[in-house]
Amino acid sequence: xxxxxxxxxxxxxxxxxxxxxxxxxxxxxxxxxxxxxxxxxxxxxxxxxxxxxxxxxxxxxxxxxxxxxxxxxxxxxxxxxxxxxxxxxxxxxxxxxxxxxxxxxxxxxxxxxxxxxxxxxxxxxxxxxxxxxxxxxxxxxxxxxxxxxxxxxxxxxxxxxxxxxxxxxxxxxxxxxxxxxxxxxxxxxxxxxxxxxxxx
Numbered sequence: 001x002x003x004x005x006x007x008x009x010x011x012x013x014x015x016x017x018x019x020x021x022x023x024x025x026x027x028x029x030x031x032x033x034x035x036x037x038x039x040x041x042x043x044x045x046x047x048x049x050x051x052x053x054x055x056x057x058x059x060x061x062x063x064x065x066x067x068x069x070x071x072x073x074x075x076x077x078x079x080x081x082x083x084x085x086x087x088x089x090x091x092x093x094x095x096x097x098x099x100x101x102x103x104x105x106x107x108x109x110x111x112x113x114x115x116x117x118x119x120x121x122x123x124x125x126x127x128x129x130x131x132x133x134x135x136x137x138x139x140x141x142x143x144x145x146x147x148x149x150x151x152x153x154x155x156x157x158x159x160x161x162x163x164x165x166x167x168x169x170x171x172x173x174x175x176x177x178x179x180x181x182x183x184x185x186x187x188x189x190x191x192x193x194x195x196x197x198x199x200x
Contacts, residue, residue: 023063026084028091030058030072038095044071 030038037058044051047068054060062070064084073079077095087093112120137145 023065025061026064026087026091027059027061028082028087028093030054030060030074030093030095032077032095033097035094038074038077041072041074041077041095044073045069046071 030041039056041054068084070082078098
């Protein structure tokens with residue numbers, strides 16, 4: 001007799017647990033910060049991969065289990081993860097705009113190039129970037145003098161920086177100089193010996 005109520009109790013608990021795990025449809029709505037409906041929000045169920053898109057009035061419906069989590073994504077809003085429990089408590093989901101902090105840009109009808117801006121800045125500080133020459137030379141004479149000075153500087157720099165210098169004529173000259181000295185040395189030594197022989 002006691003077995004019937006226990007069996008009935010176990011059966012009721014089993015049915016309740018089975019009903020809780022059965023999927024059901026849940027409806028909700030997406031809105032923005034001003035409570036305007038947001039359409040075309042992509043909803044993705046992480047458990048089974050079901051997908052859906054919100055309608056023009058922001059309303060959507062999904063096939064879920066109580067333990068499911070949903071991802072809501074939209075091109076203009078931040079992605080949001082929603083649990084079924086939160087959706088059952090409040091079916092209206094507010095999405096936050098995905099904004100970027102961009103520095104303000106001043107747009108004017110008058111386009112000024114970078115060169116003109118730089119020139120204007122230099123003029124504002126009173127700097128004369130094209131001073132007039134105080135000498136009496138013409139432009140071509142100044143260029144000639146500048147070229148001569150540059151050539152002199154390059155020649156001095158080229159002659160002062162020598163890592164290894166080899167001149168065949170210089171080497172031949174050194175060779176002949178050494179040979180001449182040796183010849184003179186031999187002549188001196190031979191005359192000296194001749195004088196010593198004559199003294200004997």
